Amino acid sequence: MEKYVKIENVQMVFDTKKGPFVALRDINLNIRQGEFISLIGHSGCGKSTLLNLVAGLTTPSNGTMLCAEREIAGPGPDRGVVFQNHSLLPWLTCFDNVYLAVERVFARTESKATMKKRTQAALALVGLSHAEHKHPHEISGGMKQRVGIARALSMQPKVLLMDEPFGALDALTRAHLQDELMKIAADTQSTVIMVTHDVDEAVLLSDRIVMMTNGPAATVGEILRIDLPRPRERLAMAHDQAYHEYRSEVLEFLYRRQLRPAA
Amino acid sequence: MNAANPGKEGVKEIMASVDSIATPKISRISPPTNANEPAPAAGLRFPLAARNLFKWLVPPVMGLALFISIWAMVAQGNPTLPGPLKTWDSAVQLFSDPFYRNGPNDQGIGWNILSSLERVAIGFGMAALTGIPLGFMIGRFDFLNRMTAPIISLLRPVSPLAWLPIGLLVLKAADPAAIWVIFISSIWPMIINTSVGVTRIPQDYMNVAKVLNLSEWKIFTRILFPAVLPYMITGIRLSIGVAWLVIVAAEMLTGGVGIGFWVWDEWNNLNVEHIIIAIFVVGIVGLLLEQALVLLAKKFSYE
């Protein structure tokens, strides 16, 4: 489907103590089914705001937003969200954290045993079968983030929304999870919207990079299509001429055209 | 996540009226380690254990010894105050038969303690049954928060015993009046801590509830309740402390069987040893109640 997620003339205004604050204006974006999109931009430009709008956690002040030709009116299991800080419930085991999501979506149609299998499959997908009975405080940051991804994937969402999912991780763990995410996205044919501030991550993972202008009243500045063949190999990319050109293009946008005024 | 957080304003109101909200941080006794030293070889284990013993046992024992010697010295200069030895003898005698019954006004110390505990249990239990659900609702619904804030800030600082005449008047009996005093003075920490716990639930957890589209019941059992539990237990701990503090005073005024009444009775008999014993008994029971709840709290902390 060519316009699976459709964002039209979306504007987001926050009511603040100092009066209305226009965070986003004139956002227009169409996303194909199965496409991997990165949102990149300077801190505070409104990437999370846009993602939350698609998630349905907030509603736009103006404009229309559709997902699979239906208006986005609140959160729904068709859109899985991976939060920046994993947001696992500390009193539940990894299994139960994922099961909570599975149960929500499949309890009507499936038996407990099937849902259990689903949960285990989701954890296996992110390589965490061995940790299913552990609590979040017993596992590393990278593992928590993977449980968060498993939780989102277990609902079999049509769209996966991720807000700087690897931002808090060390470089090695991040690289590892990026590779896993590429595999998972290819295997499950998911449509992904990922917020990032990491240029390499954006180029490596995305089909298109949506570059946002600085706020306030931020909007889509430029969209860069990444025509690198898949599957992409991290090491091969290091020597790939095209890869470096894409990379410089994003850097150019961020640091020449949208250079953040000294804060 | 930046989703709006309604109710924050209301929290501030309640918080402004509450000067001491105990946060449910439980100070853990961390296993004593010595960072400067490499892991002890097997042969060195014993000295390490001995040092730990020194660290954890010797200071408290020294403190108690100091307390008892000051007591002994004061008692020596003041013949009306019995010293530690005399009190100990009296205690041994008293506790050799804690459960005798010679009529309604002369019962063993065990019965007195149990009667007081029973009153505390009933008054505190009723306070918990009303205070905790009320705290949840106040925390969840901003309107209720604003509605109850003035009542709570007005009534909370009232001295517990000021409620006794009202209790006597309405309930027309001493025993229910004592329980009423326990109820009304121990309900506040539970209301306040529970409601603050609800409003302090990280927005992240509520966002999880939203994106998973959880039902109200699932939100309550999987998110609200577990997240608030540590705050709730802190409230319960403070409440039990207050209840036990108040029972002695209430019983002194209402009479009957109970540790407070017993103190008053022994004062009338001028049996000072027994009064001192009662002070220790009240202290030790209070300590045990507190410790039991600290243990409970530890069980439910998720760190």
Ligand SMILES: Nc1ncnc2c1ncn2[C@@H]1O[C@H](COP(=O)(O)OP(=O)(O)O)[C@@H](O)[C@H]1O
């Ligand atoms: N709930 C809110 N109320 C008021 N202003 C907000 C709210 N959420 C975000 N903003 C503002 O909108 C802008 C964009 O925020 P955000 O989307 O978090 O940026 P990013 O994720 O790109 O770093 C910021 O200036 C931020 O202060």
Ligand SMILES: [Mg+2]
């Ligand atoms: Mg953000």
